[in-house]
Amino acid sequence: MGGDAAGPIPTEQHDFSLWEKRVDALMVIASSRGHFTVDGLRRVLEDMSPESFETMTYYERWIASVNQNLIESGVYTTAELAERMSEIAARGTTYGEASRE
């Protein structure tokens, strides 16, 4: 990435949405509990294809990396995740509907 040709620096700024802030919070909390390190977060990001950096947003890459690290450290299994994600998909079609607390 560093050194590649690219256009002007974009100047738009967006407010972080709640789901993005939650991804950030989950990273900070899970790493503070010793489930992975910032190096672990970065390692998975570095392993991603250049395409991922073009097609996924910033926090999409982060949640993918957080997930990979948590599975590797044995906090939950891929099966547990898959089951929960399909349950969530059935709750509704927007983030608000699918979040329950």
Added chain:
Amino acid sequence: MPHDHHDHLSPSGHPYRPDDDHPLTYWQQMEIAIREILIEKGVTTAAEINAQIDTMDARSPANGATVIARAWTDPAFHAALLDDASAASASMGFDIGPLKLIAVENTQDVHNVIVCTLCSCYPRNLLGLPPDWYKSRAYRSRTVKEPRKVLAEFGVTLPDHVTVRVHDSTADMRYIVVPARPDGTDNWSADRLAKLVTRDSMIGTGLPKDPGTIAQPLPSG
């Protein structure tokens, strides 16, 4: 929309990314799933996640500005900051945790700029979350290749004799730029000086504000 937590959405008026308006995405499903599983397994709690978001929201470049202004006015702190910026900023209540923070100082001959070519590593304890442009592909790829052109886009044009040093941050090593103290501020208090220190001046893509733009304090007594 029973759970959209408007209290956590920033009121600054920037447009929301389409994520908020679009149908639930795969990655949002994943975030919800991970959050729920971590809560159920006792790794964290909903309250702790909310508190972490509040902490994040409370951090801003004003933190960094107080650190820089103190370095400009307190020689012992200036030396401590350049020696070990993690410890010096923690002593002011801005703890960076286990990460290493390095302060790089601008002088008449050297201008420092920070970037994270991979992603977005940033001195969040002092500046809050990075701006979008800092995370952009354009900034990350071009700053290490043509820093003077990038700086010019930010309105910073440096004389040819000034050396530009680009610092590429890593996961556990972050940088903060100590801008040069503007001329004409000799008797200024740290509080007043802090008003000159912008976010971009601590990234290196900007310079401190012109002292003439800061109003004189009212005479006391």
